[in-house]
Amino acid sequence: xxxxxxxxxxAARDGLQAQPKHLTVEQRMSLLVALAQTGVPELEIxxxxxxxxxxxxxGTDEIAANLPPVDLAYSALVPNMKGYELAVQAxxxxxxxxxxxxxxxxxxxxxxxxxxxxxxxxxxxxxxxAEGVAVHAYLAVAFECPYEGPVxxxxxxxxxxxxxxxxxxRLVIADTIGAANPAAVQSMMQKLVDRYGPDQLGxxxxxxxxxxLANVYAALQAGVRQFDASAGGLGGCPFAPGAKGNVATEDVxxxxxxxxxxxxxxxxxxxxxxxxxxxxxxxPQGGRAHTWLTKQCA
Amino acid sequence: xxxxxxxxxxAARDGLQAQPKHLTVEQRMSLLVALAQTGVPELEIxxxxxxxxxxxxxGTDEIAANLPPVDLAYSALVPNMKGYELAVQAxxxxxxxxxxxxxxxxxxxxxxxxxxxxxxxxxxxxxxxAEGVAVHAYLAVAFECPYEGPVxxxxxxxxxxxxxxxxxxRLVIADTIGAANPAAVQSMMQKLVDRYGPDQLGxxxxxxxxxxLANVYAALQAGVRQFDASAGGLGGCPFAPGAKGNVATEDVxxxxxxxxxxxxxxxxxxxxxxxxxxxxxxxPQGGRAHTWLTKQCA
Numbered sequence: 001x002x003x004x005x006x007x008x009x010x011a012a013r014d015g016l017q018a019q020p021k022h023l024t025v026e027q028r029m030s031l032l033v034a035l036a037q038t039g040v041p042e043l044e045i046x047x048x049x050x051x052x053x054x055x056x057x058x059g060t061d062e063i064a065a066n067l068p069p070v071d072l073a074y075s076a077l078v079p080n081m082k083g084y085e086l087a088v089q090a091x092x093x094x095x096x097x098x099x100x101x102x103x104x105x106x107x108x109x110x111x112x113x114x115x116x117x118x119x120x121x122x123x124x125x126x127x128x129x130a131e132g133v134a135v136h137a138y139l140a141v142a143f144e145c146p147y148e149g150p151v152x153x154x155x156x157x158x159x160x161x162x163x164x165x166x167x168x169x170r171l172v173i174a175d176t177i178g179a180a181n182p183a184a185v186q187s188m189m190q191k192l193v194d195r196y197g198p199d200q201l202g203x204x205x206x207x208x209x210x211x212x213l214a215n216v217y218a219a220l221q222a223g224v225r226q227f228d229a230s231a232g233g234l235g236g237c238p239f240a241p242g243a244k245g246n247v248a249t250e251d252v253x254x255x256x257x258x259x260x261x262x263x264x265x266x267x268x269x270x271x272x273x274x275x276x277x278x279x280x281x282x283x284p285q286g287g288r289a290h291t292w293l294t295k296q297c298a
Numbered sequence: 299x300x301x302x303x304x305x306x307x308x309a310a311r312d313g314l315q316a317q318p319k320h321l322t323v324e325q326r327m328s329l330l331v332a333l334a335q336t337g338v339p340e341l342e343i344x345x346x347x348x349x350x351x352x353x354x355x356x357g358t359d360e361i362a363a364n365l366p367p368v369d370l371a372y373s374a375l376v377p378n379m380k381g382y383e384l385a386v387q388a389x390x391x392x393x394x395x396x397x398x399x400x401x402x403x404x405x406x407x408x409x410x411x412x413x414x415x416x417x418x419x420x421x422x423x424x425x426x427x428a429e430g431v432a433v434h435a436y437l438a439v440a441f442e443c444p445y446e447g448p449v450x451x452x453x454x455x456x457x458x459x460x461x462x463x464x465x466x467x468r469l470v471i472a473d474t475i476g477a478a479n480p481a482a483v484q485s486m487m488q489k490l491v492d493r494y495g496p497d498q499l500g501x502x503x504x505x506x507x508x509x510x511l512a513n514v515y516a517a518l519q520a521g522v523r524q525f526d527a528s529a530g531g532l533g534g535c536p537f538a539p540g541a542k543g544n545v546a547t548e549d550v551x552x553x554x555x556x557x558x559x560x561x562x563x564x565x566x567x568x569x570x571x572x573x574x575x576x577x578x579x580x581x582p583q584g585g586r587a588h589t590w591l592t593k594q595c596a
Contacts (some may be wrong), residue, residue: 171345181556210549210586211556214512217480221519251508258479258509288508288586 004129005253005261008042008136008202009035013077014246015234017047017056019281025033025059027280029066034273035231036070036085039264040249044096049088063091075136076280079110084124086109088133092229096260097124098138098174099163101156104147105140125166132171138204142188144179153188160192170226178244182218202226205247207233210288212247213278215257220256227252232274232285248287250274268297300553303559304524305547306340306434306500309575311375312544313532315345315354317579323357325578327364332571333529334368337562338547342394344382347373362388373434374521382422386431395422396436397461397473399454402445403438409499416460416466421462432467436502440486442477451486458490459531468500469523473513476506476542487520500524504543505531508586511553518554525550530572546585549571566595 010030016023024030026048035043045067046060049250060076064087067074075094078084087095099121100106103114110117121137128135142156160171173188185203193203204227205220207213216227235245253265271294278285287293310329314321321329326344333341339347343365344358348480349351358374362385365372366465373392375381385393398421408415419435426433440454458469471486483501484579490499514525519570527550533543569592576583585591 177548181553182512183557208587209552209556209590211511211553214480214553217512217515220485221596255479255509255512256506258507259481289506292507 003234003261004225005220005256005263006041007249007263007265008044008075008226008228009038009040009249010204010228010232010246011035011231011249011273012236013044013046013057014228015230015232017054018235018245020055021281022056022248023280026062028059031273031276031280032063033068034085034269034276036068036072037271038231038247038269039266041071042073042075044077045092048077048083048090049077059084060066061090064092066079068101077126081124082121083125084133086128088131089296093132093134094134094169095124095128096136096138096172097121097289098140100133100145100160100176101142101151101159102145102148105145109148110145118159121163122166125163125168129167135173136202138168138172138174139163140174140176140182142173143175143184144177145178146192148195153191156188157191164196164200168200170200171196172204172228173201174204175206176204178206178212180205180215181211182214185215186218187221189219189224193223194276198223198225203227204228206235207244207247210244213251213288216252216255217246218259220259220261231270233287234277234281234285244288248290250293254293267293271297302523302560303518303554303561304339305550305561306342307336307338307523307547307561308342308502308526308544309333309532309547309571310342311342311344311355312526313528313530315352315400315574316533316543317354319579320354321578323360326357326361329545329571329574329578330361331366332567332574333367334370336369336516336567336571337467337564339421339562340371340373341475342373342375344387345377346381347375347377359384359388361389376417376422379425382425382431386429391430392434392467393422393426394436394470395439397457398443398474399439399440399449399457400443400446403443406445415459419461420464423461423466427465433471434468434471434500435461436468436470437461438472438474438486440471441473441482442475444475446524450480451482451489453498454486455489458520462494462498466498468498469494470500470502470526472502472526473504474502476504476510478503478513480512482484483513483522484516486573487517487522491521493564496521496523502526504533505542505545505586510542511549514545514550518557518559529568530575531585532575532579542586546588548591549585549587552587552591565591569595586588
């Protein structure tokens with residue numbers, strides 16, 4: 001009767017890419033070793049983007065060549081076909097592509113139209129399917145866009161339907177700016193789970209407004225069982241207490257396990273990884289329940 | 299089509315009673331004036347307990363005699379029949395009584411058996427009904443007890459059924475130690491809403507494990523529309539960041555209003571009250587989304 005929840009740990013990518021402090025490749029490797037020891041089944045190692053655009057992610061190919069020998073799914077973010085090719089060359093067979101759901105986000109962020117972005121995504125998905133590479137397709141700003149405001153559910157559902165025809169290994173609904181509310185999450189994810197089943201779906205939440213755990217619960221209620229999370233809640237501004245980034249892995253593990261789900265993640269190991277992150281970043285990291293969890297594991 | 303959510307503000311009672319710093323009656327009056335200006339429909343002013351046991355609440359009778367002339371429901375906590383009589387003498391016509399749901403909590407906390415506590419509660423409810431006083435009956439430690447561990451749902455449902463025969467104005471399920479998870483909340487509250495309807499029910503959550511908002515969402519899903527909350531999340535240890543007390547009023551307002559519910563509370567006024575609290579306590583107060591909310595209202 002046990003129900004598994006699959007967590008993809010994204011601190012080493014989505015977390016680190018937002019940091020003003022740039023970690024060395026060696027530090028990022030140490031972090032990945034610590035994260036691999038938590039028992040997490042999926043681990044994002046970095047992204048194959050231009051080091052000029054995102055210097056925090058320079059050297060991801062070097063990391064890909066030296067991954068800890070742990071039996072889990074390593075993946076990397078690729079921004080486009082060039083990134084796809086670099087990641088494959090580096091030996092990565094599980095990719096994430098992020099496609100913003102609104103016209104203005106695409107125009108402002110990557111100077112492409114929404115249609116051009118979707119076609120790029122479809123091309124990558126088709127090539128990956130032919131080459132046996134697993135791709136998680138992310139629909140970013142799926143609830144609210146910093147340029148357009150609230151995003152209509154029907155617009156997102158249409159884009160999902162279109163992308164699903166190209167058989168992503170997973171379609172991830174991403175609340176990129178942390179603006180989703182649980183009612184909107186439950187409504188959208190219930191429709192998607194009814195249409196596609198839970199195995200092909202995931203959610204990626206940011207905890208900007210402290211509704212991250214409520215949103216995870218709402219998605220669980222809708223049947224979603226695959227979530228991105230970031231150790232220590234890394235991903236916001238690390239020097240502004242309360243300006244949280246991604247929903248913290250330890251908060252998601254606590255929530256899920258308190259309700260009887262299994263994540264396979266060992267909390268003491270995870271808190272060790274968060275402590276390592278705090279050292280490296282030079283500022284205390286930790287999710288919303290950090291104080292309580294730390295006491296529990298002391 | 300608008301749905302109202304009724305918030306009872308408990309910072310001036312449940313929040314302050316946990317503080318090592320004791321505010322003066324004048325400070326508590328200033329806080330109540332600020333809280334009354336937020337638009338909150340229900341405001342707990344203090345408790346009629348022995349000043350030896352809870353010195354933070356000494357002088358509640360003086361406060362009761364000088365309440366801000368705002369049209370809202372003022373209430374006070376009464377621990378027993380003596381407290382009930384003192385509160386009525388002070389002119390308070392809306393009371394809260396807290397009854398712990400487990401044998402061990404009652405034995406350890408007030409040296410009564412669970413049965414004695416229930417009988418005391420029934421006596422107060424019967425007298426209040428006869429005298430036209432509204433009483434909110436709280437079932438404390440309704441999900442987990444610090445002495446007995448997890449509390450069975452059926453035990454709580456039995457106690458609710460028994461108390462409901464004595465017609466409380468509201469029956470409030472209280473997660474006193476912040477140990478509830480949203481699945482347990484939704485299960486219990488759905489059964490109670492099905493049995494009694496939402497008008498007679500409320501929830502009181504603590505945010506110890508950062509699941510406060512997820513629990514509020516779960517209760518909303520079950521149909522609950524009445525919640526206790528504390529401005530600034532006051533109620534935990536104010537000098538340990540992250541050791542949160544009651545679920546913060548501003549977080550609950552944000553959650554509810556993001557989903558289209560109306561609370562009647564003006565966020566800028568509420569944040570002013572939180573700032574006043576921070577000054578008085580001498581340490582920054584604020585809910586989980588404090589940084590984000592402060593920016594929004596700047």
